[in-house]
Amino acid sequence: MKQYNFDEIIDRKGTDCIKVDLLEERFGNAKLTPLWVADMDFRTPDFIVEAIKKRCEHEIFGYNFGSDAYFNSIIEWVNYKHYWEIKKEWLSYIPGIVKGIAFAVDCFTRPGDKVIIQPPVYHPFRLVPQMQHRQVVENPLKLVDGSYQMDFENLEAVIDKDCKLFILCSPHNPGGVVWEKETLSKLAEICTHHNILVISDEIHAEMVYPQYTHYPFPTVSEAAASCSITFMAPTKTFNMAGIVSSYAIIPDKQIRRDFFQFLHARELDEGTIFAYEATKAAYTYGAEWLQQMRMYIIDNVNYVIDYLEKEIPEIKTCKPQASFLVWLDCRKLNLSQKELVSLFQDKAGLALNDGTMFGKG
Numbered sequence: 001m002k003q004y005n006f007d008e009i010i011d012r013k014g015t016d017c018i019k020v021d022l023l024e025e026r027f028g029n030a031k032l033t034p035l036w037v038a039d040m041d042f043r044t045p046d047f048i049v050e051a052i053k054k055r056c057e058h059e060i061f062g063y064n065f066g067s068d069a070y071f072n073s074i075i076e077w078v079n080y081k082h083y084w085e086i087k088k089e090w091l092s093y094i095p096g097i098v099k100g101i102a103f104a105v106d107c108f109t110r111p112g113d114k115v116i117i118q119p120p121v122y123h124p125f126r127l128v129p130q131m132q133h134r135q136v137v138e139n140p141l142k143l144v145d146g147s148y149q150m151d152f153e154n155l156e157a158v159i160d161k162d163c164k165l166f167i168l169c170s171p172h173n174p175g176g177v178v179w180e181k182e183t184l185s186k187l188a189e190i191c192t193h194h195n196i197l198v199i200s201d202e203i204h205a206e207m208v209y210p211q212y213t214h215y216p217f218p219t220v221s222e223a224a225a226s227c228s229i230t231f232m233a234p235t236k237t238f239n240m241a242g243i244v245s246s247y248a249i250i251p252d253k254q255i256r257r258d259f260f261q262f263l264h265a266r267e268l269d270e271g272t273i274f275a276y277e278a279t280k281a282a283y284t285y286g287a288e289w290l291q292q293m294r295m296y297i298i299d300n301v302n303y304v305i306d307y308l309e310k311e312i313p314e315i316k317t318c319k320p321q322a323s324f325l326v327w328l329d330c331r332k333l334n335l336s337q338k339e340l341v342s343l344f345q346d347k348a349g350l351a352l353n354d355g356t357m358f359g360k361g
């Protein structure tokens, strides 16, 4: 079995990489350790690089299409990872998950309609609807014993007839929560009852830690399958976000017809040559690499947690159940927001995401 090397340090400077090359512009200091953009510093796996190189050797980059091999690689991978049998007609390429959320907002809501999110959450969930002049309704997560829970009572209280869409982060960024089946099915029940479409962003789903199970939203109940759109991607998992390749899965016929028609009318369902090649390679050859990468990041996450427990116990972590993000609760440091940012940037030399961008909590 091939052992992949995750220790190698690769200089990303000068590659127009947001995380490194925009440090000066965003933080005013190019020397900070860049931990702010959610991509990894591991080499994109060799089997993906090889597939792209091989395609490059052909030297004609004309119009292309998503072949059966592309769709089958997704169908087989989703079955292998999540024991979910999906059909080709449920699938469409989309050019990125945040863009997918924006298309869903555009397709299923009108200006003034309400979109529900559960902060603290990945900031585009709030910004994307707001920038399209939709009202964002918040149903904040509850922090219970250091882990987040959904507040269904409050959800029922904030829903009104203008609420059209609910954007779910599963697993959850930033808390790293892998939602339980019962939680998701309760959510589906409420949303179905109020005729609210659920957009389930499952970009972190392939990096769930071994002791947890990720349930793709439509698999938890019939209600969930008939009120939702699920977005997944190999880009975050295999460190190839710049290639831009994601997909939507929609079991429900009517939702599928509306959304796929929206995409098709704008040719948003057409991927690039490299998106298709990289996805096929990731999903055909990626299982072993992913296994090793996941163990490596679990070690790193545990290192952070242990270090904080021993050295800075005032900073609490939500112990992630998936992916490579660690959410730090710094409230016990008793610093103002300005002092906290200064501590991390000026003293510790770290470029982190400022927690306030994730909203309440």
Ligand SMILES: Cc1ncc(COP(=O)(O)O)c(C=O)c1O
Pocket (backbone or CB within 6 Å): 038, 095, 096, 097, 098, 099, 122, 169, 173, 201, 203, 204, 233, 235, 241, 246
């Ligand atoms: C929850 C979540 N969704 C979406 C994205 C970005 O996905 P994409 O690059 O496909 O838009 C990220 C990246 O950090 C994320 O954490």
